[in-house]
Amino acid sequence: MEPHFTKVAIIGVGLIGGSLGLAIRKRGLAGTVVGVGRGEANLKTALERGAIDSYRLDLEEGVKDADLVVLCTPVATFPALAKSLAAIVKPGAIVTDAGSVKESVVSAMEAAIGSRARVVGAHPIAGSEDSGAAAARADLYEGAKCIITPTASTDGDALNQVETLWKAVGSVTVRMGPASHDRIFAAVSHLPHMVAFGLVNTVLDMEDGGFVPYSGGGFRDYTRIAGSHPDMWRDICLLNREQIVASMDSFIEHMKRLREMVAASDGAALAGEFERAREVKKKLA
Amino acid sequence: MEPHFTKVAIIGVGLIGGSLGLAIRKRGLAGTVVGVGRGEANLKTALERGAIDSYRLDLEEGVKDADLVVLCTPVATFPALAKSLAAIVKPGAIVTDAGSVKESVVSAMEAAIGSRARVVGAHPIAGSEDSGAAAARADLYEGAKCIITPTASTDGDALNQVETLWKAVGSVTVRMGPASHDRIFAAVSHLPHMVAFGLVNTVLDMEDGGFVPYSGGGFRDYTRIAGSHPDMWRDICLLNREQIVASMDSFIEHMKRLREMVAASDGAALAGEFERAREVKKKLA
Numbered sequence: 060m061e062p063h064f065t066k067v068a069i070i071g072v073g074l075i076g077g078s079l080g081l082a083i084r085k086r087g088l089a090g091t092v093v094g095v096g097r098g099e100a101n102l103k104t105a106l107e108r109g110a111i112d113s114y115r116l117d118l119e120e121g122v123k124d125a126d127l128v129v130l131c132t133p134v135a136t137f138p139a140l141a142k143s144l145a146a147i148v149k150p151g152a153i154v155t156d157a158g159s160v161k162e163s164v165v166s167a168m169e170a171a172i173g174s175r176a177r178v179v180g181a182h183p184i185a186g187s188e189d190s191g192a193a194a195a196r197a198d199l200y201e202g203a204k205c206i207i208t209p210t211a212s213t214d215g216d217a218l219n220q221v222e223t224l225w226k227a228v229g230s231v232t233v234r235m236g237p238a239s240h241d242r243i244f245a246a247v248s249h250l251p252h253m254v255a256f257g258l259v260n261t262v263l264d265m266e267d268g269g270f271v272p273y274s275g276g277g278f279r280d281y282t283r284i285a286g287s288h289p290d291m292w293r294d295i296c297l298l299n300r301e302q303i304v305a306s307m308d309s310f311i312e313h314m315k316r317l318r319e320m321v322a323a324s325d326g327a328a329l330a331g332e333f334e335r336a337r338e339v340k341k342k343l344a
Numbered sequence: 345m346e347p348h349f350t351k352v353a354i355i356g357v358g359l360i361g362g363s364l365g366l367a368i369r370k371r372g373l374a375g376t377v378v379g380v381g382r383g384e385a386n387l388k389t390a391l392e393r394g395a396i397d398s399y400r401l402d403l404e405e406g407v408k409d410a411d412l413v414v415l416c417t418p419v420a421t422f423p424a425l426a427k428s429l430a431a432i433v434k435p436g437a438i439v440t441d442a443g444s445v446k447e448s449v450v451s452a453m454e455a456a457i458g459s460r461a462r463v464v465g466a467h468p469i470a471g472s473e474d475s476g477a478a479a480a481r482a483d484l485y486e487g488a489k490c491i492i493t494p495t496a497s498t499d500g501d502a503l504n505q506v507e508t509l510w511k512a513v514g515s516v517t518v519r520m521g522p523a524s525h526d527r528i529f530a531a532v533s534h535l536p537h538m539v540a541f542g543l544v545n546t547v548l549d550m551e552d553g554g555f556v557p558y559s560g561g562g563f564r565d566y567t568r569i570a571g572s573h574p575d576m577w578r579d580i581c582l583l584n585r586e587q588i589v590a591s592m593d594s595f596i597e598h599m600k601r602l603r604e605m606v607a608a609s610d611g612a613a614l615a616g617e618f619e620r621a622r623e624v625k626k627k628l629a
């Protein structure tokens with residue numbers, strides 16, 4: 060069954076929020092979609108592209124009477140945003156998000172507005188090199204995973220409504236606790252970015268960057284990953300610190316063992332490690 | 345001035361050797377090009393595609409009377425191949441190679457045949473996901489760097505002839521000592537591969553690989569790099585052990601410092617590191 064909301068307020072109408080607005084409007088899942096933000100130029104783009112029905116620069120005006128509020132601003136803004144929403148959100152409304160870190164922000168959202176609104180954490184696994192409402196696409200979430208992260212205090216009806224919304228826009232939803240989410244994404248997303256930043260800077264530190272012009276395919280792939288937004292990754296580190304530290308510790312231990320195999324000229328062990336890594340593609344197919 | 349060889353023998357007619365043969369024949373840089381190998385099917389493909397004028401399965405027949413012999417087999421085969429060539433190569437001939445490791449193999453080649461033939465080490469920086477004579481392209485080396493690695497005992501005329509050959513097929517040549525080559529490529533090529541193998545296996549070790557299905561763009565780029573030939577990378581580790589260990593040590597220290605910044609919630613230091621890594625693209629442009 061398709062969900063239907065009377066009024067959806069999307070706070071932050073960039074690639075993620077704008078694509079959600081386009082998908083909701085295309086499928087008629089809401090009576091009206093209001094965009095809320097600080098940058099009017101981007102909101103106008105969102106309006107022109109059909110991602111929202113209207114926009115507000117004022118948070119209170121934007122979320123007034125909304126039965127669903129979706130936080131799509133940078134994840135570091137969520138705790139303060141939740142505090143602001145506490146006094147103005149419609150009692151009983153559903154407040155959800157699209158942040159890439161869950162335990163700390165869901166906990167902050169629940170503490171700030173859990174007694175007035177129904178909080179449901181979510182993380183759609185989608186993105187692109189581009190950003191802003193101009194890059195939004197109605198099909199961004201089609202076939203993409205969306206992790207829904209209920210806690211002990213999550214309202215069951217709100218959970219179902221958020222999950223059916225993400226399914227309705229084409230996502231494959233998976234439910235898990237916020238801590239499990241953060242542990243998994245520390246490994247498969249946050250760690251690969253930390254490693255790319257570290258690898259690129261290690262090479263930059265050699266001969267004042269003089270080795271870089273000799274790089275081929277391998278190194279260049281790292282520079283693309285390391286080209287991600289510095290502020291966003293700083294925030295992710297601060298908000299998922301413990302899990303990222305744990306995954307970096309596992310990785311550093313792994314690199315030390317690999318280093319010992321090279322130092323010992325242990326060709327059989329090295330070939331075994333390389334063969335094992337190569338096989339991962341089968342798990343991705 | 346374009347070089348001209350009476351007879352070029354290419355040992356190993358895969359992507360690298362086959363592309364060199366195509367480029368030499370297309371530009372008329374040799375009277376005849378003979379392919380030497382053990383797999384007749386691949387040699388037939390090379391002949392059909394015009395990469396060679398003829399082929400031989402026997403090394404002695406193949407290199408007989410050749411004034412240029414190019415080793416394009418896997419780099420681990422070079423020391424034994426050089427010993428075999430010592431008794432059969434034409435006195436005064438030039439013996440060069442296309443191996444991705446230089447100090448150990450150039451030294452082995454010089455020791456084995458330096459008194460009879462003129463050894464010049466080279467490493468064309470080119471490749472592709474595909475391999476074999478079927479993947480060879482006449483333009484593979486156009487615009488690509490080719491590192492030429494003379495030593496104190498390199499013959500000046502032979503050095504010039506090898507360098508002009510690579511220039512004639514479109515490469516941008518750079519001369520440096522074998523040790524410098526190995527230090528640079530340990531950093532920009534070998535280390536990125538070691539790190540990709542290590543990262544992929546770190547994630548595979550978590551929950552019996554159960555995290556892999558949640559991976560997005562970042563992790564998948566690593567699986568592509570880690571999909572390289574296990575045997576080739578084992579050989580590179582064995583042949584460039586010291587430089588790879590040194591680059592891994594630098595990287596591990598770097599990751600430890602980054603880990604401490606995360607553990608300390610040092611947002612300013614983290615953003616600085618991430619910003620610095622992002623800037624590398626400017627050096628690549």
